[in-house]
Amino acid sequence: MRLPSLMLVAASATLLAPTTVPGSGAATPAAPAAPTAPTAPAADPAGARVEPAAPREGAVRAADLLARARDCAPVSRGRYRSDDGAPADIPVCGTRDAVFWKADMDIDCDGRPGRHCNRRTDPYFSASAAFTQSDGRYPDAERLPYVVVPAPSRVWDHRAHGVRGGSVAAVVYRDRVRYAVVGDVGPGHTIGEASYAAAEELGIDPDPRVGGTASGVTYIVFKDSQASPVESHAAAVAAGERLARKWLDTAAEAVSDPPAHGSAHGPVPTGRQSPDQPSSTGGTTPLLTASEARRTAAACSPVSAGLPVPAKCGPSAAGP
Numbered sequence: 097m098r099l100p101s102l103m104l105v106a107a108s109a110t111l112l113a114p115t116t117v118p119g120s121g122a123a124t125p126a127a128p129a130a131p132t133a134p135t136a137p138a139a140d141p142a143g144a145r146v147e148p149a150a151p152r153e154g155a156v157r158a159a160d161l162l163a164r165a166r167d168c169a170p171v172s173r174g175r176y177r178s179d180d181g182a183p184a185d186i187p188v189c190g191t192r193d194a195v196f197w198k199a200d201m202d203i204d205c206d207g208r209p210g211r212h213c214n215r216r217t218d219p220y221f222s223a224s225a226a227f228t229q230s231d232g233r234y235p236d237a238e239r240l241p242y243v244v245v246p247a248p249s250r251v252w253d254h255r256a257h258g259v260r261g262g263s264v265a266a267v268v269y270r271d272r273v274r275y276a277v278v279g280d281v282g283p284g285h286t287i288g289e290a291s292y293a294a295a296e297e298l299g300i301d302p303d304p305r306v307g308g309t310a311s312g313v314t315y316i317v318f319k320d321s322q323a324s325p326v327e328s329h330a331a332a333v334a335a336g337e338r339l340a341r342k343w344l345d346t347a348a349e350a351v352s353d354p355p356a357h358g359s360a361h362g363p364v365p366t367g368r369q370s371p372d373q374p375s376s377t378g379g380t381t382p383l384l385t386a387s388e389a390r391r392t393a394a395a396c397s398p399v400s401a402g403l404p405v406p407a408k409c410g411p412s413a414a415g416p
Contacts, residue, residue: 156340158268164347165189165196165268165314172252176287178311186287188252193343195257196316199288201269203295204244204280205304207234213292218304226281227261230325235279240327241294242279243267243315249284258319262326264335268314269298275336277323288313318343 171190178186178200188197205213206222215221225234235242243265245254254260263278267290274297282289290313292302301307318339323332 155337156266156273156344158271158273160344161266161268161273161316161340162314164344165198165316171195171257174251176246176251177285178288179286184285188287190257191343191346192319193339193346194316194318195254195259196314197287198312198314200310201295201298201300201308201313202289203302203304203307204242204282204289204291205237206280207240207291208236210236210238212302213237213304221304225279227279227326229327231327235291235327237279237291237293239293239329240279240291241267241274241276241297241329241332242291243276243294243317244280244282244289244291245278245317246287247281247284251284254278254317258321259317260322262322262324264318264321264323264332264339266316266318266336266340267294267298268316269300269309269312272298273340274298275329275333275340277326277332278317279326288315290315316340316343 168187168189169191170187172188175184176186176188176197176199177184179202186197186199188195190196203218205218205220207213207225209215209221209223213221223234228234245259246252248255259278261278265276265278267274267276274294276290276294279291280289292304295302295307298313300309300313318336321335321339323335325331
């Protein structure tokens with residue numbers, strides 16, 4: 097809270113004024129003030145405690161998250177637009193632990209009004225949001241990094257995928273990863289929106305009128321997650337780092353566990369190698385089709401003994 101300037105001047109004069117020792121008639125400098133204990137977090141004008149700055153994100157690299165989100169298995173029944181009039185070409189993708197999409201970023205200023213988010217700065221400003229904080233108040237878009245999900249529709253219902261108010265999200269832009277919560281719901285046909293604070297954290301212009309970016313933002317929301325309390329950015333960062341690392345580790349485990357029968361295409365026919373196995377000549381040998389395998393087995397069987405062995409018959413294919 098900012099004190100009136102006259103009070104500050106008076107307080108400064110009191111601290112700096114010399115003191116007089118009784119009976120000496122001489123003025124002596126005031127003794128240095130004793131160290132004071134750390135003060136509690138300040139309060140904003142509405143009376144809410146201001147949380148200490150959240151730890152900086154960075155343990156999980158943007159490049160690793162983008163690589164994990166390279167392939168899309170759509171969970172939405174259709175696609176979203178980035179803005180009204182834009183083509184509907186953005187699917188919501190899913191894995192076992194998260195949903196994600198790649199879009200633009202529009203600036204959401206909805207929630208409690210402030211210096212940068214109000215009816216004067218944002219023509220679409222709303223003093224309410226779809227979700228509330230633990231104290232029952234609406235989020236502060238200037239201070240709380242949050243993302244916006246589309247309203248439930250036939251295209252996609254976020255609730256059916258473990259996403260709700262307060263769910264933890266990782267937002268990636270260029271080489272930056274920042275963590276946020278799900279804080280609001282937008283139109284049912286567009287996607288790609290986040291709060292003033294989220295844009296500012298990512299180095300994106302947060303101005304609600306002309307800010308944002310046209311593309312290049314990846315939103316990853318972790319299923320069945322929750323920042324507690326929802327208004328604590330430090331809680332979102334701690335949970336986000338853990339969940340992002342788990343998401344990457346799960347993908348690494350899937351890659352390191354090969355299929356049980358040697359190939360994603362099924363068992364390898366006798367006498368032939370899988371596409372990933374080197375042949376005896378140092379190259380790779382393609383799989384046989386079912387009909388080719390039958391013909392090769394017949395030509396190379398022991399019944400054909402006494403006949404010239406076809407060149408395609410290897411030692412294992414020709415039998416004993």
